[in-house]
Amino acid sequence: MNALPPLLFLALSATLPAAGALAAGALAAEAWPTPNPDNAQVTELGRYRISYASALEPIEINRIHIWVAQVMDADGNPVEGAAISITGGMPDHDHGLPTAPRATAYLGEGRYLIEGMKFHMGGAWEVVLNVKSGTGDDALSIPLDL
C-alpha cells in the first residue's frame, strides 16, 4: 500500500534535494504520472488550460506524493518557464495543506513536476495551482473529496 512503483521510486531516489530545476532529459519520463489533456480545466481568467495527474491514484490521506501538471495557453500551446506555486487547504476547516509542495522541475511539453503533495484528513479539499508566465498570472482551483 505504501510502496511506490519501483520505477518511480528509482526516479525519486535520483532526484537531488537542492538541484533546483532539473534537465528533463535526466529524468525517467515514463515514470511520471501523465496528465490527460482531454481533462484540462480552464483557469479563472481563461489564460491557461491545466491538466494534472497524481502518482498516487486514488489519492490517499497521510501519504506524501507527487503530481505532474501540464500547462497550456488558451491556444493549446505548452507553456514553458512558468512559475508554478501551490496553495490550498480545507475550506470548511479553516486550515491549509500540511506540507509546502513546490514545482521542482520542468519535464517538457508544458509539464511541471510538483513534489510534496499531502493531505492529512478526509473530506473536502481545494488545491490551487497558481501560474505566472509572460502570458500573465492566473490560477486554477481543484476541488478534491478525499
Add this chain to the structure above:
Amino acid sequence: MGKDLTGLIVLLLALAGAGAAHLNAPPTSPWSDDELKAIQSLSLDALPPLPSVPSNAVADHPVAQRFGHRLFFDARLSANGAVSCATCHQPALRFTDGLPRAVGLAVGTFNTMSLVGAAYSPWFFWNGRQDSLWGQATAPLESPIEQGVSRAEAARLIAGDPIYLAAYETLFGPLPPLPSEAPATKQEEAAVTKAFANLAKAIAAYERLLLPGETRFDRYAASLGRDGAKAPDAQFSHQEAEGLRLFIGKAQCINCHNGPLFTNHEFHNTGVLPAIGALPDKGRAEGARLVLEDPFNCFSVHSDDPAKDCPELRFMRTGDDLVAAQKTPSLRNLEGTAPYMHAGQMGTLAEALDHYNRARNAIVGHNEAKPLGLLPYELKRLEAFLNTLDGPLATAPEWLAPP
C-alpha cells in the same frame, strides 16, 4: 360499514404479508456505506507494512534489534546510572510512564509519548523536532534533564562492553579509537558522533518491533466485513457502536485521529492550556525550525540514505501559523497511557472529551477545533468507544521485558 370492514381486512392482510417479507429479508447493516468505509479505514487490517527507513541501514537487522533491546533497558546510558529509555517508556504502560511530564534526571516539559506504532510516523516528539526514530533516540540520551550522557560516554560504554562491541562491529564495522576524555579534535568528534548515531539506530531497530495488536474495535470492524452483510460482533455493545458512530461523524474525531493508528501524524492547535505554571509551548512552529537544524536529521551525514531524498523534510511546512500546534497522538491503548495531552494536563478521557466538546479559544494561535455541542450521554458513548481501542501489543513477549 361492511365496506369499512373489507378495507380493514385488506389492510391487515397487507401488513401480515409485509411482516413475512421482513422476516425473510437479510439483516440490514447498522452502518451506511460511508460509515463502513470510515470504520474499515480505522481497522488494524488497514495498517500497511512498516515504512522502509532509508536513513537507517540496520532498521530491520536482527542483530540491531537485539542490541537495541539491551541498550533500551540499560541505565548505564545515563549520568547517574539510574535512567534508561525504559524509565519513561515502560512496557507495562504501553511504553509511557503514567506521569504528567517525563521524569529522568529531572522533571521534563512534556508528557512521554508512547512508542507503540511510532515507527509509522514521519515526525517525533510532540512538536516533531526529529524526523526519524533513530534521530529521536539521540535526544533523550544527551538531554541534561533526561539521561544526560555525552556522545563520548555512550561510545565508551559500547567499547567497554564485549557484547555491545561485538554487536556494534557486526553491524557497523570496527569502532574507531575513542578519546578517553571529551573529543579534542574534529576527527575524534566525528568518530564519537558516528558511534553515537549508530547506537541510536540500533535502539530504533528495537523500537520498530513495538506494534499495536488487535482490539475489540478491530474484531468488530472485521465482523462487519467489507460489505456490511455479516452479523456484527455481539461483543461490541450498542453504547460502543453509537460512540463509534459519533467518532466518525458528528464529533469529527476522525478528522485528525484517522487511519489504523488513529493519528494523521500531523500538528494541530486545539487550544490545550499550558500546564499550570508553565509558559505556552510554541509547538510545531518551533519543532519545524529545530528539525531543520538537527545534526541527526534526514539531510545529515549520519543518514544512510545516499540520495538524501527526504520528501517530508524537503516539503515541510514551516512558519508562525503553526504556533502551539502539537502532534496528534494515537488513540490506541489509551487505558495504559494517561494522563493525556502534551504536558499531561488531562488525567481522564472524560476531561479530554469535555475539552473538545467546548473548544474554547486558544490562548496562543487559533483553535482549529469547533465546539461540538454534544450532550453528556453522547460523551459517555464516545468514551465507551475509546475504551474498545485497548489490546495486547503485536510484539513477542521477550521484547517487552529487559533482556
